[in-house]
Amino acid sequence: MYQLAIRLLLVIVFIISPDIYSHDGINHSIKGKSKADDAAQCVEPTELMQKEHFVFLYHQRDKTVINGVRTKNHSFANCIDCHVSYDEVGEPIPINSEGQFCQTCHVQTAVNIDCFSCHASVPRGRKPEAHISLNYNHLEDQVSQEIEKLVSYVEGVK
Amino acid sequence: MSTDIKLTRRGFIVKSISVLSTVYFIPDLFAPAQAAKPLHEEVKSDTKWAMSIDVDKCASGCTACVDACVEENGLYGFDRPETDSQWIRKLTIKDIKTDKVKVVPMLCQHCENPPCCDVCPTGASFRRVDGIVMVNQHTCIGCRYCMMACPFKARSFVHENLTEQVTTAPRGKGCVESCNFCVNRIDHGIPTTACEEACMKEGHKAISFGDLSDPNSRVNKALKIKQNRRLRADLSLKQRVTYSNI
Numbered sequence: 001m002y003q004l005a006i007r008l009l010l011v012i013v014f015i016i017s018p019d020i021y022s023h024d025g026i027n028h029s030i031k032g033k034s035k036a037d038d039a040a041q042c043v044e045p046t047e048l049m050q051k052e053h054f055v056f057l058y059h060q061r062d063k064t065v066i067n068g069v070r071t072k073n074h075s076f077a078n079c080i081d082c083h084v085s086y087d088e089v090g091e092p093i094p095i096n097s098e099g100q101f102c103q104t105c106h107v108q109t110a111v112n113i114d115c116f117s118c119h120a121s122v123p124r125g126r127k128p129e130a131h132i133s134l135n136y137n138h139l140e141d142q143v144s145q146e147i148e149k150l151v152s153y154v155e156g157v158k
Numbered sequence: 159m160s161t162d163i164k165l166t167r168r169g170f171i172v173k174s175i176s177v178l179s180t181v182y183f184i185p186d187l188f189a190p191a192q193a194a195k196p197l198h199e200e201v202k203s204d205t206k207w208a209m210s211i212d213v214d215k216c217a218s219g220c221t222a223c224v225d226a227c228v229e230e231n232g233l234y235g236f237d238r239p240e241t242d243s244q245w246i247r248k249l250t251i252k253d254i255k256t257d258k259v260k261v262v263p264m265l266c267q268h269c270e271n272p273p274c275c276d277v278c279p280t281g282a283s284f285r286r287v288d289g290i291v292m293v294n295q296h297t298c299i300g301c302r303y304c305m306m307a308c309p310f311k312a313r314s315f316v317h318e319n320l321t322e323q324v325t326t327a328p329r330g331k332g333c334v335e336s337c338n339f340c341v342n343r344i345d346h347g348i349p350t351t352a353c354e355e356a357c358m359k360e361g362h363k364a365i366s367f368g369d370l371s372d373p374n375s376r377v378n379k380a381l382k383i384k385q386n387r388r389l390r391a392d393l394s395l396k397q398r399v400t401y402s403n404i
Contacts, residue, residue, distance in 0.1 A: 065294050068201035068286065070345045077325050118295060118323065118330030125232060125324025 030101055032085030032093050039082070043073045050105075053079075076115070081123050092122035195347060205288040206370035207339050207398065209354070210380040211263055214403040215364035216248075218261045223365065224248060226356035230340060232324035243314035243329075245337040246353055251404075262404065263353070263365070266291060266312040266337035267389065270396035274304035274313065283334075289398050292338040300332040309390055312336050339367070349375075370398075 036042070042049045044056070060074040072078045083101045084092045096102050096116045106113055165173075195201070227233065227246045235242030246265040252258070272291045274283045282298035285291045293304075293313075305313045313336040320330055326342040329335050340351040354367040354376075368375030380386075386400035 061296060063200075065292075065296065066284070066286070068195075068288070068341070068345045069199070070197045070342075072197070080325070117319070118328040118333070120323045120325045120328070123325055124322070125326055126230070127325075 030085055030104065031099055032087050034085045034101070035082045036101075076119060077123075080119075080121070084122055094121035096121050195345065197346070201286060201288040201345075203287040204371055207268070207289050207344065208368065208370045208377050209268075209339070209351075209399045210366045210377050210386055210402065211399065212364045212366075212380065212384065212402050213260050213262055215362050216261050216263060217360075217362055217364075218250070218259075220360060220362065221248060222356040222360040222362075223263055223353035226352040227337070230324075230352035231327040232322060232329070234322060236318060241315075241317050243316060243335060245312075245314070245335070260404065262401065264310060264312065265353070265399065267310055267395070267397035267399040268337075268339065270398065271394065273307040273309070273393075273395065277303040277307040279303065286341075290339050290341055290344075291336075292341060293334055293336065295328065295330070295333040295335070298333045300334065302334060304334055309393060309395075 044052075056074040057076055057079075060069075060071075061076065063069040064075070080095055084095045085100060086092055093100055094116075096113070098107075102113065195205075224244070224246055231245065233243050233245060246263055249262045249264050251260050251262055253260075268289060268291045270285075270289070272283070272285055274291065275285055278284075279301060280297045280299055282294045282296075283291070283304045284294060300315065302315055305311075305315060313334050315334050316329060316331050318331060323329055340348075343351065349368065351365075351367050354365040357363060357365040366376040366380035368377035370378065372378065380402075381400070384402040386402045387404065388395070388397045388400055389404075
């Protein structure tokens with residue numbers, strides 16, 4: 001009777017174990033620290049993001065490439081900017097490397113991603129926002145000066 | 159003595175109103191030079207990006223525009239000049255009759271009738287409504303028909319795996335790529351390309367970029383000063399990149 005009870009218990013544990021090991025509600029143990037660690041929620045509810053993130057990405061990618069829409073919320077560059085982990089030295093760890101944000105789930109679900117054969121897996125290069133604050137009026141001024149010089153030259157010839 | 163520096167009720171009100179008006183109203187009097195497109199808005203066809211290049215001002219031996227393009231778009235190569243990507247390159251041309259030598263920056267000419275888009279089997283090669291001809295690398299299959307169709311050899315093919323792409327310019331093996339007028343800058347409201355900025359900084363001012371529908375844009379001013387012409391005008395491709403003194 002005692003042995004039967006133990007067997008029954010083992011069977012029950014075996015059946016419910018997939019729920020225990022699923023990702024829902026359990027924090028990932030990703031090496032390093034990212035900006036997303038401190039955020040209360042992603043751009044959409046977490047459950048929706050886990051299931052549908054690629055739908056948002058596909059939709060945004062066509063809007064961006066063809067129509068020039070550059071909103072932040074579903075932008076791929078912004079995903080990486082927020083979710084990439086930084087090591088102790090402050091260097092970003094590629095988001096598609098082993099044990100990092102993208103790779104942990106995609107290994108488990110056996111879905112291969114080839115985003116990073118073209119897209120940068122860490123924030124790299126100039127940030128577009130950094131340039132907006134800069135003033136480009138000096139370029140206009142240079143051209144205006146040029147025109148004034150030319151006009152005065154033409155008048156001098158006359 | 160103390161009565162002189164004491165602030166009266168009247169004085170306080172007058173001074174505070176004048177300070178507040180300075181803070182609130184004066185910045186509104188000076189509008190920004192060029193209004194940026196809001197990030198959420200789609201590009202419109204009433205914007206017409208174009209470039210004018212004054213060949214006489216382009217200095218031989220100077221590669222500022224090429225270097226700026228490489229840095230902006232992360233176009234590092236493998237020291238194989240035959241196959242490495244180049245979105246802008248310097249050509250040396252010689253007039254057969256006069257033996258006069260000139261250097262010309264050559265980049266995607268952003269045609270209004272682009273032959274690359276005509277031949278593309280997947281529609282990856284396309285012309286954005288604001289006139290920028292670019293490659294949608296998500297649908298490019300790397301067949302290179304567009305490279306054969308382009309009369310200016312403006313396009314490059316990526317032959318090898320890349321690892322050091324910059325965030326603003328995704329690019330990878332098996333896709334064709336070319337100059338896109340620094341589309342990421344433009345969409346973020348920066349009205350200049352990397353090559354133009356570099357040429358201005360260098361002091362040559364050979365490249366002028368801007369919006370054709372804006373009468374005060376740099377490209378329109380440049381077009382007014384000197385007569386510009388399109389390369390291979392016999393093909394009637396209506397390029398948006400034009401050259402003067404060539």
